[in-house]
Amino acid sequence: MTARIASPDVEDLKPPVRSTGILGWLRANLFNTPLNSILTLFILFCLYKTIPSMVQWAFVDSLWLSDAEACREADGACWSVVSQNLRFILFGFYPYDLQWRPALAIAMLIGLFFYSRNTRRWNRRLLYLWAAGLLVMGILMHGGGPGLPEVETDQWGGISLTLLLSLFGLTAAYPLGVLLALGRRSELPAIKAVCVVYIELIRGVPLISMLFMASVMFPLFLPEGITINKILRAQAAIILFTAAYIAEVVRGGLQAIPRGQYEAAESLGLDYPKTMRLIILPQALKIVIPPTVSILISAFKDTSLVVIIGLFDLLKTTQVTLSNPAWIRFSAEAYLFIAALYFLGCFSMSNFSRYLEKELKT
């Protein structure tokens, strides 16, 4: 033993590399190999070249509450294009002095979302709360009762239209998608064929071809004299489109349920509807909550496509603002603002989905 300790090799061993503290962290994460060191320095150089000038443009030289004249003189960003037109961008052609109603409806919606974040509150009461909330929101938006003057849907626009289209699109598409998924897994050949054809057909075409269909072909499908409002037609197209995607997600969940579950249900004497309702669907739908949230996110983003058939959603109201000659040059600022709004919505949803994944251990 003593001989080994005294051996020169052991004496020469260096102390271990510091792996704690700021220096240790830097060495482990930024400068662990020569290549990584070069990469780090290169990235830092690029950031140094871009970030300060961006900050200068967006915050230091920028104007926030000025008029268009002052913006043209300035070097930096003109956030005034947003602040001066905020109410039009958010609410479109909704009557100016009634805009507290969509604002309140949106606030209620956000409140409901925050309240339902906690999975312990997921019960029948929450469902009723949502139903009541949606009803109140609808009354607020449309009016028509005592004290609330009626506002036709043609005048709805901006963020309330965006939220409305995506929210109702998903609530209506969800049950339809579940039915389609069950149909696709069914062993009745005719039902299976109908569902497969529907799902593959819809998933093979772009959403805007569905929207075109809604705007130019739906009126031809209906008997003379019956016309459906343009927003409703677009809503129908979004529902039909989203349902096909939900169906595929739910099918994934159904496939993940082991055969034993079906056999157990069968040996209890349950028939098909009861097997599905009590045994299979609760498990399958729980598995697919995260991908369902991604569908919700893409449905929310995809509603922006209604711009193409001329509905005044958030994106369209922004474009209308930008078509005003006074503000025409400040499109980057306006688009960055609504990009931030969309980002906020989508990012919080995807974070929530990640939290759910952990919470439900799927």
Next chain:
Amino acid sequence: MPAAQDRPGGTETSQAVPFWRNPRNRAVVFQAVTLLLVFSAGYYIFVNTQANLQRQSISTGFGFLNREAGFGIGEALIRYSAADSYARALLIGLLNTVKVASIGILFTLLLGVVIGVSRLSRNWLLSRLAAAYIEVVQNIPVLLQLFFWYAIFHDVLPSPRESIQPLPGVFFNNRGFYFPMPAGHAAYAWAAAALCVAVVSNGLLRRWARRRQERTGQLFPFWPVAVILQIGLPLLAWYLAGAPTAMNVPELKGFNFLGGFSLSPEFSALLIGLVLYTSAFVAEIVRAGIQAIPRGQSEAAMSLGLKSNLVLSLIILPQAMRVIIPPLTSQMLNLTKNSSLAVAIGYPDLVSVANTTINQTGQAIEGVLIIMVVYLMLSLITSAYMNWYNKKKALVER
């Protein structure tokens, strides 16, 4: 599972099961009702449409395709003028869709793989940047991104007279990008032919190298040789055919540039928007694919004495590809389908041309039908190819 219930039901018929309790009867009734509903809905729509078309005296059928289109198209891959037929206009649109989709898919794959690998990098700064890119780009609607890039081209770039000239002969302005291009010469045709020969011979070489390795165990340095062939053969052909160096340089004539090779702002905005958006999704797929391979695999390969590039190409990548290919296919299809948003920024793709056609002729049903059928065909072709490729690479189990 109705079929599972069929079996007991089938044997119990002798015990006077009521008609409704017999699963087999129920199955028949359900299917009949479903089909009846589907067909009657279809018939209802058909009858209404017929009546509406007659009332509005819109003719049906595809006869309009042979009529003169009468509108110009900004960019066309093959000759087109306003005097050509609607059919040719739609073909131009289709070619433009295929052009932006194929170039877009190529760049998306490159960028997506780079970002996906960066996300897994041990360099903290790089992986954080990649993560931020993915989060930001995924959470903003693609249409908004297209508008943003298009606005950038229009608001930030100067007019043709004040073009930015980063290199001699290269011009950036709000009418597009202009690059010099080699002037036409037979040598380029020879070089293109040589390129094809190189591709084919590389394929043959690869098969030979694999056979030899299976027979003798000797590795052939395939990649260096292939790269030399791929670059060397066209260069050699170009040199032997006379090595022309004359260039066709864009020049300012009147209000715009003529000559050279140009990219329109619409095409550029569409391409940049689609590539940036889709590559974020591809990056996540690539990351998931690489993470799906257990570390033990590469450790085992290394303990067999394989070098790290062989570990990657023989052990990790073939397995990761199995995880990556199916979702990658749907991202390619998404890019192709999203290219239809071109209609919003004025790039003349199929949807944009069909939309103009619908507005001019009133043939809404035919127009929308053409759009849907074409995209369905593109989707089916892509997914058939990818399914074939997927099957070829799939794990062969017992």
